[in-house]
Each structure stands twice: as C-alpha cells, then as structure tokens.
Amino acid sequence: MDWLPRNQTDWSGYTTVGHFIEEIDKNPGLRRKSAVDLKRDTKSGGSAFYAALGNFCRMKANGDEKKREELMRSVIPLATKYPKYDFGAGPVRFDSKPERAIAILLNKYGLLKTPEEGKNLHVPTNGKSRHNINFLVGNTLIEYHPIQFSEKTTGRTFEDVFNKRWENITNPDYQQHLFWMIQDIDSLYAVLQDSEVNPLMCKRYQDMTEEQFTEDINWAYKKAADHDHKQKIKRQKAELDSILRFSYDFLEEIYPTRENQAANSNKELTKKAA
Numbered sequence: 001m002d003w004l005p006r007n008q009t010d011w012s013g014y015t016t017v018g019h020f021i022e023e024i025d026k027n028p029g030l031r032r033k034s035a036v037d038l039k040r041d042t043k044s045g046g047s048a049f050y051a052a053l054g055n056f057c058r059m060k061a062n063g064d065e066k067k068r069e070e071l072m073r074s075v076i077p078l079a080t081k082y083p084k085y086d087f088g089a090g091p092v093r094f095d096s097k098p099e100r101a102i103a104i105l106l107n108k109y110g111l112l113k114t115p116e117e118g119k120n121l122h123v124p125t126n127g128k129s130r131h132n133i134n135f136l137v138g139n140t141l142i143e144y145h146p147i148q149f150s151e152k153t154t155g156r157t158f159e160d161v162f163n164k165r166w167e168n169i170t171n172p173d174y175q176q177h178l179f180w181m182i183q184d185i186d187s188l189y190a191v192l193q194d195s196e197v198n199p200l201m202c203k204r205y206q207d208m209t210e211e212q213f214t215e216d217i218n219w220a221y222k223k224a225a226d227h228d229h230k231q232k233i234k235r236q237k238a239e240l241d242s243i244l245r246f247s248y249d250f251l252e253e254i255y256p257t258r259e260n261q262a263a264n265s266n267k268e269l270t271k272k273a274a
Contacts, residue, residue, distance in 0.1 A: 011049070014052060014056065015056075020049075020052075020053050020056070036095050037096065038050040042148075053072065054072070056071075057071040057072050083096065083097050083100045083224070083228075084100075084227075084231075085100050085103065085224060087114060087115060088114070089114055092115045092117070092121065093117075095122075095134075096144075097221075097224065098144060098146075098184070098185050099134055099144050100224055101185055101217065101221050101224055102134070102135070102142075102144055102185055102188055102220075103115055103135070104220040104223055104224060105188065105217070105220050106135060106137065108205075108216065109201045109202055109205045110200070110201055110205075111138075111197070112135065119136070120135060120136040121134070121135060121136075123135070123136045123174070124171065125168055125169040125170065125171045125174055126168050126170040126171055127170075127171070131168045133165075133169070133174075133179075136174075136177075137200065138196060138197065139177050139178060139196060140177060140178045140179075140180065140194065140196050140197055141169070141174060141178065141179045141180070142180045142188075142191055143165055143181040143182070144181075144185070145165065145181055145182075145183065147161060161181070165179070165181055166179055178194070178196055180194070185217055186214070186217070188213075189210055189213045192205075192213070
C-alpha cells in the first residue's frame with residue numbers, strides 16, 4: 001500500500017507545503033504516480049491527499065494560477081503534470097503513463113504516425129471534452145480504461161463500462177466505427193490482431209508473437225522514461241543557467257568589472273563636464 005487510508009489521516013492539520021512534502025517522503029511510492037493515478041486512488045487515500053493538496057494550493061495562490069501550479073509541483077513534481085512525449089512535432093500530452101506507452105507502441109507499428117489532439121488522439125465522440133476516445137486507428141476507436149475503484153464499489157462490470165462508453169459515441173462520424181476498450185496495455189495485443197487493424201501495421205510487425213509484444217511494452221516504457229529523463233535534464237540546465245545569470249548580475253553590481261568601473265567613471269566625468 002502506497003498510502004494511509006483516508007480515515008487515519010487528518011488533512012486539516014496540513015498548513016504548509018512542508019507538511020505535504022513530509023508526507024510524500026514517508027510514502028516514496030507516490031512519486032511514481034501521475035495526477036490521474038492519484039485522483040483514481042480512492043482505496044489507499046491518494047485521491048484524498050491530492051484533493052487536500054489542491055485545496056491548500058488554491059487557498060495559498062489566492063487566484064494566481066501560476067503560483068498554484070508552482071506550489072503543486074513543489075510537492076509532487078511528477079504527479080502534477082500529465083505525461084508527455086515528443087514524436088517529432090512537439091510534445092504531446094497524455095492522461096496517464098500507460099496511455100502514453102500505448103501511443104508509443106502504435107507509433108512504432110505505423111498505426112499512429114503523428115498523434116494529433118482531437119483527430120487521432122482524444123477523439124471527441126459527442127461534443128463533451130470528458131467523453132473522448134483515446135485513439136483512432138483507421139476506422140477503429142481504441143479506449144484504454146482500467147476499471148476504477150469507484151466503479152467496482154458500485155457493482156459496475158467491464159461490460160457495463162464498455163456499454164456506457166459505446167453509448168457516448170453519438171458523433172455521426174464515428175458511429176459506424178469499430179470500438180475496442182482495454183483494461184491494461186497487455187490487452188492491446190488482441191486489438192492488433194483484429195482484421196481491421198492488423199493490415200494497417202508495418203508488415204514486419206503483423207505476425208509478431210505475444211512474447212515479442214511483451215518485449216515491446218518494456219521498450220515503450222523505457223522510451224518514455226528516457227524521454228522524461230532528458231526533459232528533466234533540460235529543465236535543470238535551464239534553471240541552472242538562470243541562477244548563474246542572476247548570480248553574475250548580482251555579483252557585478254557588488255563587484256563591478258574593470259570595464260564597468262571605467263565606463264561608470266567616464267559617465268561621472270561626462271556629467272561633471274556638462
């Protein structure tokens with residue numbers, strides 16, 4: 001378990017960012033969770049923590065959205081950002097890490113060459129932003145949707161959730177499309193064997209075995225992790241450059257260089273002469 005049950009923690013006593021950071025340090029497993037993962041974690045308390053943190057940051061930010069985001073990142077930098085990946089045309093945002101891994105796989109197999117929001121990624125199916133389908137491949141819609149704890153507690157089955165998602169596809173452009181919903185990334189293999197999807201794949205992958213696909217899943221997660229690491233190094237370098245520039249300007253004000261001293265002396269002479 002990554003978190004304490006909600007009824008064992010009094011979040012009202014958390015009045016500083018430090019309180020939340022200390023709680024994170026007690027539960028390092030949460031550092032691997034995305035914002036979506038935390039919101040869904042009603043069983044072990046992640047959603048309660050995320051809600052309490054969100055309320056705290058909104059209160060402290062007092063309407064300043066930039067400050068709110070900075071406060072969130074200072075506590076859970078990995079959890080407050082949606083995972084992204086650059087396929088060559090700029091970073092693309094995903095709702096979860098498994099969804100991102102699926103996109104990387106589809107891209108590798110030639111099924112999702114350039115993910116575009118609203119076109120083949122997060123496809124709107126009835127005009128509501130929250131009712132979209134993750135991927136569009138040819139004439140097939142693919143949705144990654146693990147059954148959530150809240151759905152289980154209300155007795156909803158995988159079939160119930162599937163039917164509800166299917167009913168939400170009211171956009172005439174997609175009503176004749178095939179629809180797949182998978183609970184985990186391993187189930188994508190069955191989708192790839194479908195007669196409507198398989199012919200669209202690069203030929204060298206059309207006959208791959210399930211064992212080869214499992215290796216590709218590991219490869220996709222590694223590609224995503226490498227991408228995150230490179231982006232982290234890039235951000236750290238930018239932050240360091242900013243600090244160095246600030247430090248240089250600050251030191252220059254206190255200890256001017258000979259050139260600046262000479263320039264300042266010339267200005268004084270000019271003023272006196274005038």
